[in-house]
Amino acid sequence: MNSQAMYHQTMPDIAAQTASARQTLDWVGMSNIDVPLLIEGQPSSGKVDAGVSLDDESARGIHMSRLYLALQKLAQEPLSPCLIKEVLNDFLLSHTGLSQRASLRISSALLLQRPALISALSGWKAYPITIDANLDSKGLHLELGLTLAYSSTCPCSAALARQLIQQRFARDFNSATIDFEHVHAWLGSTDGILATPHSQRSTAHMRLRLEPQMTDFAIQSVIDRAERALGTPVQTAVKRADEQAFALANGQNLMFCEDAARRLDLTLREQPGITGFTLKVTHAESLHAHDAVAHSSWNWGFPA
Known part of the structure; x- marks a missing residue:
């Protein structure tokens, strides 16, 4: 048997030892x-x-x-x-x-x-x-x-935002004649859509x-x-x-x-x-x- 084989045969296997506490x-x-x-x-x-x-x-x-x-x-x-x-x-x-x-x-x-x-x-x-x-x-x-x-x-935030938009619409168009172009422009502005959810x-x-x-x-x-x-x-x-x-x-x-x-x-x-x-x-x-x-x-x- 060569020295390398003998070395491997004698290498310790610590995991195979008996546990000090049985558990x-x-x-x-x-x-x-x-x-x-x-x-x-x-x-x-x-x-x-x-x-x-x-x-x-x-x-x-x-x-x-x-x-x-x-x-x-x-x-x-x-x-x-x-x-x-x-x-x-x-x-x-x-x-x-x-x-x-x-x-x-x-x-x-x-x-x-x-x-x-x-x-x-x-x-x-x-x-x-x-x-x-x-x-x-x-x-x-x-x-x-x-x-x-x-x-x-x-959903709650969306409802509150819609309410604010409705209130602004009522304020801006309460006494005005509703005009399509005017409303269309209002809807595209931050004055109209003033809140987002x-x-x-x-x-x-x-x-x-x-x-x-x-x-x-x-x-x-x-x-x-x-x-x-x-x-x-x-x-x-x-x-x-x-x-x-x-x-x-x-x-x-x-x-x-x-x-x-x-x-x-x-x-x-x-x-x-x-x-x-x-x-x-x-x-x-x-x-x-x-x-x-x-x-x-x-x-x-x-x-x-």
Whole structure:
């Protein structure tokens, strides 16, 4: 036997030592591992948390390098529930006798090209996602997290602005003969339209429990349905015609945070492959320094 082989044979394996305190651990692993991903045809970079339970109370630790090496499969194939289950199963096989549960969390973003409302322009928009997966004796458990940005215009603010415009109209035309040209010019001036409702950039956070038998995550399908329900997703590249169309969409789509939460709730219940969800919408108000927030859930329990 050469000296190098003898050296490797005698290298200490501290993790195999007996623990000083006999105690099982719920989760042991690594976080913030960089992994390249292919998500719905889009190359992406991801951060992964990977771990297993430590069920052998006498074992001092797990073999973290085995988890790291098993993650390399995520870079070789399109991301799917089947691939994730395979990786989690590798976690457990590499820790036979030590662990009974395996888990991973993937954090990334799906980059989608979105067209402008009117013009031929388009631009890219990133949608942050998380995928939480667990494998135990009961099978695979999957959750998909999504974050969407949209615009919301306050119905109360819109009503108050209309009232001010009505009052100014009554003042300016109370004793005058109504003339089309005069009114037309008045409507296009700041003297006439003296008040506007306040709008805010708003955010929807969704966590979806998925059927483990799904062949793909259908992320874009969920995004498209949710944006249609909300009606005013934030835009990318725009010309003035697109900006005007966006103003029109907001004016015809007044909503409180409660309205947005109800729309998403109804839409998600109809999405194939979802067995439960929790959602939170946040309207970052321009009137107040605080936010308006609404939660909803289905087959989940009260949201955390």
